[in-house]
Amino acid sequence: MTEKANAHIFVCTNKTEPECLGRMLFGTSKLYAADVLSVKSGDLLFLLNVNSDVLYGIFRAKSDGRQNIVPEAWKGKYPYQVEVEPIGNVQAVKDAKKALQKSGVEWHKPLSASMAERLLTSFSYEDSEYLKETKEKWGLLTPQKVNNRQTSFAKAIGELEEKPPFEATTLWDYPRQRYGKTPKGNNKYPGVTPAFIIWNMIQRYTEPGDLVLDPMCGSGTTADVCKEERREVICYDISPTRPDIMQNDSRKIPLPDNHVDMIFVDSPYGDNIRYNENLDCIGKISSETETFYEELDKVMSECHRVLKSGKVIGWLIGDQWVKKKFTPVGFKVYQRLSKYFETVDIICVVRRGQASHTGLWYNRARRFNFFLRGFKYLFIMRKPSEEPEKQEKRAVKWAFYERNRSKVNSS
Numbered sequence: 001m002t003e004k005a006n007a008h009i010f011v012c013t014n015k016t017e018p019e020c021l022g023r024m025l026f027g028t029s030k031l032y033a034a035d036v037l038s039v040k041s042g043d044l045l046f047l048l049n050v051n052s053d054v055l056y057g058i059f060r061a062k063s064d065g066r067q068n069i070v071p072e073a074w075k076g077k078y079p080y081q082v083e084v085e086p087i088g089n090v091q092a093v094k095d096a097k098k099a100l101q102k103s104g105v106e107w108h109k110p111l112s113a114s115m116a117e118r119l120l121t122s123f124s125y126e127d128s129e130y131l132k133e134t135k136e137k138w139g140l141l142t143p144q145k146v147n148n149r150q151t152s153f154a155k156a157i158g159e160l161e162e163k164p165p166f167e168a169t170t171l172w173d174y175p176r177q178r179y180g181k182t183p184k185g186n187n188k189y190p191g192v193t194p195a196f197i198i199w200n201m202i203q204r205y206t207e208p209g210d211l212v213l214d215p216m217c218g219s220g221t222t223a224d225v226c227k228e229e230r231r232e233v234i235c236y237d238i239s240p241t242r243p244d245i246m247q248n249d250s251r252k253i254p255l256p257d258n259h260v261d262m263i264f265v266d267s268p269y270g271d272n273i274r275y276n277e278n279l280d281c282i283g284k285i286s287s288e289t290e291t292f293y294e295e296l297d298k299v300m301s302e303c304h305r306v307l308k309s310g311k312v313i314g315w316l317i318g319d320q321w322v323k324k325k326f327t328p329v330g331f332k333v334y335q336r337l338s339k340y341f342e343t344v345d346i347i348c349v350v351r352r353g354q355a356s357h358t359g360l361w362y363n364r365a366r367r368f369n370f371f372l373r374g375f376k377y378l379f380i381m382r383k384p385s386e387e388p389e390k391q392e393k394r395a396v397k398w399a400f401y402e403r404n405r406s407k408v409n410s411s
């Protein structure tokens with residue numbers, strides 16, 4: 001069977017266009033790294049100049065998307081790159097944004113097969129021998145398919161694998177546990193982590209090929225996300241659910257010092273969930289006791305030891321309200337984490353899919369004057385660098401604002 005091709009739009013400006021077309025190389029920053037790394041040789045590509053509003057096409061990816069194919073291109077500003085070749089002569093479609101709109105394309109979002117197909121009608125690709133050749137390769141111009149080109153094209157261009165949003169704020173909210181076509185962990189596992197969280201962590205704090213550790217990996221969400229994003233991964237759990245997760249108590253991690261590039265932990269939040277029958281499961285200890293935090297402290301100490309200096313750990317945790325008693329589990333865990341790590345940021349993740357998120361519980365919460373848990377914390381912490389940070393000289397620019405004295409006096 002012929003492998004399906006995908007279609008992608010790359011974006012350039014007046015400044016970056018000459019290098020794109022001159023080098024036959026498209027590039028982006030880390031922000032779109034995941035999209036570029038998903039480009040496979042043979043995919044259909046377009047180039048949109050957002051300044052001149054021109055869409056160039058049609059191109060074919062000559063290489064897979066990779067980092068630093070030409071490190072010096074765009075002075076290293078756009079290191080996620082793909083080599084391209086034109087299919088026939090490069091054509092320029094003016095009023096590109098209108099053409100895109102007509103095709104139902106939002107250029108910053110993934111391009112579906114039907115969008116790509118509509119977009120192709122903006123180009124006179126019938127004349128292009130090269131495209132004919134490509135299409136023939138895809139089995140598109142076989143006589144029985146010529147009359148039905150629309151559908152055969154849609155079949156040949158696979159729907160793009162959905163990727164999570166690259167988060168920009170400290171509030172993350174996911175209606176589902178997983179994205180894309182393949183499972184990420186097991187969404188039936190008690191306390192399974194939304195895969196979107198792990199995806200965002202590794203996009204921000206790792207590069208392809210980096211080594212990620214999850215010492216309490218449960219159903220393997222971290223393993224699946226990392227493998228798909230081409231990160232190396234080591235997963236442990238006290239009670240492994242599948243062969244690629246090793247049995248280990250995370251209070252002692254069998255790895256050398258300064259070994260991993262990122263750690264993700266979604267630990268038990270107390271004894272609210274029954275994960276397994278293993279007596280060493282920290283999820284059997286109540287978060288109302290100090291023991292719970294002392295045991296998690298041992299995990300933190302080990303995480304600190306195996307993490308490389310300057311690298312990041314993400315720790316997901318939620319508070320508890322049980323039998324009329326509130327326990328600020330998040331604050332207590334944060335206090336312990338702060339002994340080992342410095343804070344990068346704190347994310348608020350909306351809690352969904354909770355057993356208590358039913359009409360009955362909402363009613364109870366209002367009648368008996370308590371709140372259901374609506375969010376979790378994701379603590380993003382960094383192991384301090386061994387080298388003292390260089391203090392860059394800051395040139396302070398003062399802005400002076402005219403003060404409206406009459407207003408000030410009258411208020």
Ligand SMILES: C[S@@+](CC[C@H](N)C(=O)[O-])C[C@H]1O[C@@H](n2cnc3c(N)ncnc32)[C@H](O)[C@@H]1O
Nearest residue numbers: 191192193216217218219221238249250281282
């Ligand atoms: C919230 S779940 C993790 C969910 C996981 N991220 C996923 O997406 O499936 C917490 C996990 O910690 C594990 N765990 C509890 N105590 C542990 C220990 N001492 N060492 C290693 N894992 C432990 C439990 O078995 C459980 O799978």
